Amino acid sequence: MFVSTTVVPDRLPFSGPAAEPPIDTQPSATTRPTAIAVNLGSGQTHVWVAGRGALSCPSGDTAGTSLAPVRRGRVADRSGCVDVLAKLIGQYHDPVPAGPVVVVCRPVLATMAEQYAMRQVVAAVFGSSRVLFIDTVRAVAIGSGAAVGSLLIADIGAELTEVAVLEHGRVKAARRMDVGTRDLKRGAPAELLAHTTTRMINELRHDPTAQALVSAASIRGLMVVGDGATAPNLRLRIAANLRIPVRSAVAPWTAAINGAGLAAMSAGRHPAIP
Structure with missing residues (x-):
């Protein structure tokens, strides 16, 4: 299933990077909500x-x-x-x-x-x-400390694969398809996820609104999270298809x-x- 590239604006105030998990402290309930x-x-x-x-x-x-x-x-x-x-x-x-x-x-x-x-x-x-x-x-970019600059992300989950290009932690263009690692366990060919991810990123490469940003982000390479981040062979296939570096995010789970x-x-x- 292909989904339109229209991006829903994100109104959350956070925009800076964070390489560490949220600090495990809780301010007083009288000053702010949980x-x-x-x-x-x-x-x-x-x-x-x-x-x-x-x-x-x-x-x-x-x-x-x-x-x-x-x-x-x-x-x-x-x-x-x-x-x-x-x-x-x-x-x-x-x-x-x-x-x-x-x-x-x-x-x-x-x-x-x-x-x-x-x-x-x-x-x-x-x-x-x-x-x-x-x-x-976007949450991945913040949580992995990669929100600064241009970034290309692939979130390859159990039943859904999403790719997006971000600029300073904001999603600028994206694709998603209803396919994931669980489909491989159900008998889908091993090349399915690599092909799907490659196809969506190539579509972003040819999207006039995202072309320049994808080109800049490709210098850093593709960051993979989700189930796909733990499959080295998948990352190698995607890297060969796209001819850019492909790496797992910090703490992909x-x-x-x-x-x-x-x-x-x-x-x-x-x-x-x-």
């Missing part, structure tokens, strides 16, 4: 709470749910997603205070309907809260949730932002 980050992936669900760190579990880890809660990066079973997220939150020793700021990772180019479904899940788990969205690729956590803390310091 900062929370959520990443509902097709393979793994991650949550981070300021002062308590990050937790994760398989997104399909729900009792009595026949339909996978998240499919191709989209909420397919709202109650299943609520169960997974509530179970993770329940592992923290103390209850999460009311009225938190929750930053939710969204697939790049997510539709309003997809975001609404995520917002419903967050509302069911956290109640009255301020919810902000951040493109997962947690870069997105770390970046979203930093954005949540930043948003908590800017109460005027809706």
